[in-house]
Amino acid sequence: MSPLTILLLVEAAAIGLILLGASPKKVSLVAAGTNFLLSLWIYAQFPAGVGGYHFVENHSWIALGGLPEIRYHVGVDGISLPLVLLTTLVTLAAIWVAPAKIKRASEFYSYLLLLSLGALGAFVSLDLFFFYAFHEFALIPTFLLIGIWGAENRQFVSLQLTLYLGLGSLVLLAGIIALLGVVPAEERTFDIPRLTDYLRENPLATSQQMLPFLLLAIGFGTLVSLFPFHSWAPFGYASAPASAAMLHAGVLKKFGLYGLLRVAMPLLPGGAEAWKPWILALLLGNILFIGLTTIAQKELPAMLGFSSVMHMGYLFLGLACWNALGVSGVVLLMVAHGLSAALLFAVAGEVRERAGEIRFAELGGLARRMPFVAVAFLVGSFASVGVPGLANFPGELLIFFGSWKSQPLLTAVVVWGIVISAVYQLRAVRAVFYGDLPQHLAETGDVEGVARIPYVLLMAALLILGIWPGTLLGVVGSGVKGFLSLN
């Protein structure tokens, strides 16, 4: 059995145990910890120099006349491995920061694990069916997590998020069907590697690629909050409980990008080329429109939500330009953004929890009361504005390098995003942690003891990847090579 399957089974088993009445937080923590260690082992064993998929498990799942064969096919290459690592790490952190005494605890932790399971499954699946199913499977847990444990305006926000993501997923489904529809009947398969190989040797006419790519781009785009399909994200994240926001913004949202990277772009290069101007125009919306919108936010979680939308613009840029530098940058930045977003949302959760306040106008000076949290937030902020030494920087840098040659002007505008993000991120630091400490916050306490470990883990990961991106780039490179031989 592939260790990847074990990853999935561990979480499923943990859910089972919780349903049977085991202590939810302990079980989840053990499961997440096990998975994190296991994924580290996978990383250690991963032959970085060799391209292709490893730890593969491949059985026939469903075969029916007229239906392309569905296989249980899991495996990781240099592109999905970093995401698996990200998932297990953020899951561990998200579960760790979740309060043990939350209402309806067993439900809460089961949903968190389901969310993580969905993301993990999607990242290791090499079959379009499982790839899609695993992701969408996390939709309902998200809905419940925000709806039950969410903060302000949770009802509306959660409903909107779920409907929006549901719509996006269905468009995506149509896209997948359309994609298979343009492949000759005898070559149709849900198996991603086989499909990739086939389409590499027998490229489709561009006219055939237009519709499938459009559907896939809108579908994946909605899931990644591509402007203007982003309205679900900011307030959804703002309202979500910290752990859910960490997992969704940090991990699950990457599914859309991963899908573009793994499916839409390599399989339909012609369509990608044809729709590229549109994607470029929309990503400017992410960077400028949403970037400036972020500046105007008056509450911490909402600001983080918008900023998470804005950062997707960089990733789209890297994808749209489709070369080794950009794609490596995208993978790196996906991981980095996942870590930093998780860290920031965790901090926002602590602030909400401990200070009982999220409005910038009412906050301030918290660095004095909660120095550790302040440090975590600073690290997250610096990561998010792309300061060197933290993981986001090499990612963004590679994307800029990747896109500069073909799109200098656009890249210049996007680079201005680093200024915009510094404006709002530092404004948040200033408003929440610096300055006067209002009277009503005088008793706020800091995170102490083992509760610090998840933050430390996230910060350590950000630092390691920032200082030495080679830890991942070596792995990523082997995966990227496979794609780029396409064009």
Place this chain on the structure above:
Amino acid sequence: MGTPTLGHYLVLSGLLFAIGLAGVIVRRDLLIMYMCLEIMLNAANLSLVAFSRFSHQVRGQVLVFFVITVAAVEVAVGLALLVSLYRMKRTTKAEEITALKF
């Protein structure tokens, strides 16, 4: 007034069917609507018999036999239902039994 052909019978049956349908639509009383349904069934029977006659196939008539029986069954059940309804609501007007809507 020549010999009636299949066409004549079909037109006649079609007209009868349409009249029955129109009756279901324009009348308000469930009982009369039900009568109009009977007209429609009879129209179908006429077609069947005519087809049966002009293609020398008795099978059509077997179906007519079944239709008549089923019609009788439906009338029995339907009228029982209408009686119960009338007992309950003191009316059989379509306009007045609209509690379930939208």
Place this chain on the structure above:
Amino acid sequence: MAWLLLLAPLTSAFLVWVALRPYPRLSQAVSIAASGLAFLTALGIALGKVGAPAALSWVDLPGLRIEIGMTLDSLARLMLLMVTGVAFLIHVYSLGYMAEDPGRARFFGELSLFLASMIGIIVSTNFVMMYIFWELVGVSSYLLIGFWFEKNSAADAARKAFLANRVGDFGFLLGILTFWATCGTVAFDPGAARGLAGNWLAPVAALLLFCGCVGKSAQIPLHVWLPDAMEGPTPVSALIHAATMVAAGVYMLCRIFFVLELSPEALSVIAWTGGITALVAALIATQQNDIKRVLAYSTMSQLGYMVLAVGCASTTAAMFHLTTHGFFKALLFMGAGSVLHALHHEQDIWRMGGVGRKMPLTFVTFGIGAAALAGIPGLSGFFSKEEILQAAARNEPVLFWMAAFTAALTAFYMTRITLVAFLGKPRTKAAEHAKESPFVMGFPLIVLSVLAVIAGYSFFGIEHLLGGHEAEGKNPLVPMASLTAVLLGLTAGAITYGRANQERIAIPLFERKFYFDEIYDWTVLKLQEESARLLAWADQWIVGFVLVRGGAFVVSLGGEMLRLLQAGNLREYAFLFALGAGGILLLLFGR
């Protein structure tokens, strides 16, 4: 071995950050040891005992290879010595200055981080490596300015500094990208730059790269952060905002001069920017009352000189002045800091007075620094400024006259603060009770004042390190003019402020700093604020409400309409049923 330069302070910063914050004494020790180690390594490098190590590959992808390596040429050696030396002294000085601050462990950690980043800039072998440390310098500067984060002004100043620097870095990064795209490498490789020669991109690249310097070295129009940065603790002002970090911009220009020189247009833009900055800053400095702000504007003005020198293609002059300025400006700041320390952080010169008698050591050393800055002959500042004036005179007479006038102004305002702050009668209780600072603070002052005196002489070897004195084309008019200017400034200052107890001249334009802050508040900030508000509105109401909820509304409206079909009336049901049947017939037979 040479890696120690970077690793020692980095390790110190990391250790303090992770583990040592609760133990201030240990943190101080580690941090000072690290800076000492760095200084010793720099010394070893300067003496040729330590060589450059092999470069590490940081990113290696097709088309892009980024290395972390070390350049240890003469330029870097000089800068290393200056930076680590001054930094070490300031570390020592901080022992005394920060002795009572509860957060001093954090302070020393951040100082170490800064030192590491600064060294990183100096030894960079390529653009990206420089950019990395460039940004890190910005970060540590942000942290240090905001060290007293509970003070609103400090918190705001930190943010302002970071953002102004970011704007500059934006250009810098674009410049790097342009260079890479044309030359195919990010290394500091004059050979590769030939691809840029004669290309229309040459001035573009040069000016974009210069943006980085405009931000970091506080040139107009991105200078607004520097005066505000004085909100940080004084050792920080001395180290970062006087001696080292702000000079990094100039160092960077010298390092990439091989790109700049490809484009005369860019050079002249640089020269004018420097000249104007020097003049404007000096004008503003004449009317400031906060001792640290006066020093800040003077720093800005001196940086203008250096940039002017680079613009006049005289990197030697720029680096020379950079070094001497590093010494005496650090000295001045520490002297000022010593005064502030004694006066419980009273910064207004009009609330001091007569401090000189209470704090003789501080007074003497401050006086030496002021004299060096003012360009009194025989002190280091005179020599280096002279070089720059020479270079300006060779290139552009107008710039030369501006620079000379600036020199006069410099002498004027330095006289002003020295007289007002140190002489006369104490104007406040605090000033009356001032006491000399402890020896840990005095010792660096002494060392630096010695350096401020001798650094200009050729035996000290700065010019030697920089590759010899440029003897050719000395204009005899230049020393004359500059001497006259200095004397004029001194006299004017002495006359005006000799026995003054309050301000005698009031020029609001200068006092209000040419209204730069206001202009920015009203234009850039307003624009950004308003557009942000507008877009947030658009996002909420047009995208979020009209499109998304409107779409949902239309759908549910459709649902409501369809629902109305189901009116409950059987007759209508029969009608619809029949209509459906009719529709099917129409479809089948209608064609």
Place this chain on the structure above:
Amino acid sequence: MHEGLWIIAAPEVILAAGGVLLLLVESVVKLQSRAVGVLVLGVHLIAGLCLLPFARTGAVLWDGIYTWDRFAVSGKAFFLLVGMLVTYLSLEGEQKIPTARAEFYILPLFCTAGMALLCSVRDFVLLFVALELVTVTLFVLVAYRRTDASSLEAGAKYLIVGGLATAFLVMGIAYLFGATGSTQFDGVARSAESEGVGPVLLLGLAFLLVGLGFKAAAVPFHIWAPDVYQGAPTPITAYLSVGSKAAGFVVLLRVLLLPFWNSAFQSHWVPLIGLLGALSVLLGNLAALPQRNLKRLLGYSSISHAGFLLLGLASHSFLGFASMLYYLLAYLVATFTAFLVLVLLEQEKAGETISDLSGLAQRSPLLAWSMALAMVSLAGIPPLMGFFGKLLVFFAAWQSGLHLLVMIGVAAAAAGIYYYIAVVRAMFWSEPVQHGPIALHPATRTLLVALNVGSILFGFYAKPILALAAGAVAGIGG
């Protein structure tokens, strides 16, 4: 007639015989109604057991009007399952039935027998009679709560609209007979093959579709569905929404696959079915959006599912038909789960609106989860059967070139998520109105768990079900 004496073992025979026997026994000895219910379950079980030995038999009986193939067997098994589940629902919900509770269990036996018979028809006469057996029984059952005005109203509406449908059906059969001189499926097919598709034949097809569209509750012949679903006793609503609809689709499949499996015909009915499907998904999903009454909501939802099923039919391919059958089973599991929960809640004297479900998750997690899974499955979200069904149907339709139809289906499904989610929301987010846990019979508990597990298991691992469906479609041999 001797060739197939084993036909006595056919479910329809056993069910009918069991029904008659129970009626007789019940008129002589006064049995408790629940005992009758259990006996009825037993009859279903016996019928199911008797089906097993003949699962692989194939035969055409009685001059070709009756066929026994794998499709028929699968269909009969399906309807037996439906019958058992309905009986179980009735056992849980019989308090709502004022009188004659024993007959309330026995009548569905005849109805199920009719459905089982429908699986085997190869002749329009038999089709008509079997269909009427189903319809007339349902007339009675819908109006069964005769002290309840809405039940009677539902009955009356079902009666009149059903009568219309019958009239159209008979007229359609008349034209088919007239055009081909045969009432048998293969006779029609042969005639269409040799003489081409004339207008009379088309007219017959159109009227037939009207009649069957009523059974399937496809727009525009859906008009009765919401009212009747709302008014009928809840077990019967479940019966209508699964059994009756499935019967319609089984017959449609039979009819379209045999007599009308001619390319000249296909060019007519494929767009027609597609259009009906598109209208159904749109109307069903949109009109369900504002609904607050759960039974009514499920009524509209059932219209939309008819649309998805029609999509599978419209793809007129092997995959399309197989996916339609899979979808039917998915729909059965989800719908029965939902109705079982509803029936159980009715015992708690809760109303039928969504807000009456408030806080169910705290009162009974099992019920809440079952309902949630049902809704999620109906909404088509992985890993439940409903999702895989939709995937298959969309895929089949797309492969057959019905791109626009798939797009419409996708849009409608997206809109549909809203109202399914609204049910989940009420159960999980809101605080309960009533308090105290809900006691469940162990059998009910087991059944719920089994339905949930089935929904998840066969959604993720659809292979066995798909194999059955494929075998069934292959059995028709179109």
Place this chain on the structure above:
Amino acid sequence: MEGFLFWFAALVLLGSAVAVIVNRSPVASALSLVTMILALAGLFGLLGAYFLAAVQVWVYAGAVMVLFLFIIMLLDLKAEEGTPLRPLGVGAGLLILVLLGAGFWRAIPSSAWEANSARVAEANDATSIGHLLFGAYVLPFEAVGLLLLVAMVGVIVLSKKDV
């Protein structure tokens, strides 16, 4: 003669069918329906389906219509007040008439208008129907039996006051 009989029966048929709709009194409607059924039986006779003609009269006119009349009397239905046919209803009815009529008209093939005079001497249709009913169609026949049983039970369940 046959032509005359056909037209006569047809006119009565349509006339009485229309009368069912336009009559306000339910009793009158029911009696019109009886007339229509009798006319139809006549047409069946004309078409040689004597057995069915007889069944038509027995079952329909005899049983079904009596049931209708009985219920009308039982429920004591009044004539519909006001105009029985509102313009909207009539318009809708006419629309349907036109739609369906057009469909029917288009559907009838031209061959249907050819006089088919070759009247074969009918075999005894009652016999052949009987053979079919108890031969090939025994299954539907049984099913109809079941249907009657269901109807019986159903009627009892629905209308009996206390079961």
